[in-house]
Amino acid sequence: MAEPIQRDYLGADAVAGTELVAWRGRATGMVDTGRRGVLVGETKAEAMREMVGDGEMPDIGLGGRRSDYAFMSLCKEAYIVPRDPVEAVPADKLPRPVIFHDGRLVQRPTPLAALLAVAWFPVGFLLACVRIATGALIPMPWLRRAFGALGVRVAAERRGPRGVLFASCHRTLLDAIFLSVALGRPVATITYSVSRLSELLSPIRTVRLTRDRATDAATIRGLLDDGDLAICPEGTTCREPYLLRFSALFAELTDDIVPVATECRMSIFHGTTARGCKAMDPFYFFMNPFPEYTVTFLDKLPAELTCGGGGGKSSHDVANHVQKLIASTLSYECTNLTRKDKYRALAGNDGIVAVNTAKAK
Known part of the structure; x- marks a missing residue:
């Protein structure tokens, strides 16, 4: 390493x-x-x-x-x-972007921190099972208080409207679930890949995409006709304080777009992994003593900033604008890294030679 x-x-x-x-x-x-x-x-x-x-x-x-x-x-x-x-060297002074997204430990594994993590693991796993069972069995309007009683804090900034597409940044596999908890109602979400276990335990509807653009577009339009829909246009989770490149597909399908800035805090275990078993991500998140999710609903995009509705913006312009709004809210940086770029960097591929780390204003 x-x-x-x-x-x-x-x-x-x-x-x-x-x-x-x-x-x-x-x-x-x-x-x-x-x-x-x-x-x-x-x-x-x-x-x-x-x-x-x-x-x-x-x-x-x-x-x-x-x-x-x-x-x-x-x-x-x-x-x-x-x-x-x-003082640490700032990220924009490094010759290449640093992506450290492996392992489960949040803190540096000093002898004391490692001992505490090992001692907490069996207790944390049982607690995670109770929290996950609560999420699967308790009705959504009551779930926020139930999570609070179990030590999971859900902070919601404002409330989102109905019948819209929620475009959220992607911190863990639980983003859409906590977005639903913050709203107090289940919101369907789409994903490229989800384990059978995660799909079974999820309190919200999850729909798989096929990676065929026409088929996926038809699927998303059908879900929007049924009501709300939550998506994570980044396509992959990221631990660093920046956002990966947003997909522009969502901007072509509807003009009712609400950006959502999500942020999560963990003290012992990361709820994300790059090379490990993704099905265990929810368990590791809920194994933390007091995990926290903050969901901030931003203003719905005005008609003049959408593809239709008289705006006439390109889908890429809309995606970039949504990304900048979320980055500004979280004080994150926007990058030109895609999903594939990230995994190339994790694999040590030298193909990535530059990254745009300009601060979102």
Whole structure:
């Protein structure tokens, strides 16, 4: 995990470090005590000799403790880095966008935080089962108070109208459910993929899309004729404080569009994953002691800013405008990253070379 970060974001030519033992492609947490072992003291100096070659001296050596003196003595210049906290490099100064969307732990796994997470896990799982069962069995008008009694806070800014398309940012798989909880009535939603388990436990109607544009458009129009519909035009969840590129398909299907800014807070476990089992996302979200969802309903788009209704805007202009409204409300950034871009970055593909991180005004 450390080597790609050093190479891609810091421009390192070579990286040496203490290796972890892997079993079937997964890290065990145990240290490899083979050829190099733990790189500290003389072993760190020996690893540097192997990288630079005999007779070569690196220009600068940076250390943070006495054990680093061994390899620092091999450098032309040596400096001890103070332990005072430093300010992080802002995102727009990095050579590539940073997407860290793997693992379930919200906090850095210090010994104390890891111990608390392990100790809480069995209690949290039972609590998550109770919360999910409550969501599946309790009528929607009562669900907000029921969740509140179980420690799940749902904050709603304003109320949304009826008979509209709610276009929301995508934080977890539960966005449309908490949007319905905030409204006090079930709102159907569409998805490209959802597990059978999630579909069975969902308190709202979920409709699968086929990825065929004509078929999906007809499906969405039929759902709009039946009433409200909630969609997440980003197409994939994102943990970072920015929004991925919105799909323009929704702007072509209706002029009754209400942007919705959703934000969630978790203290121990992330309710999203990139490579794990998506069916477990709701369980991990509800396993947090006091998870929170904030749903902010913005003003319905005026007719002059829609594709029809006299506005004459292109679907891409409408999608971009909705994205900027949501980003401004959440103080997030708009990017040109698509769903595929995100997963390429997660896979370490060098095809992504730039990202527009201009602040939404």
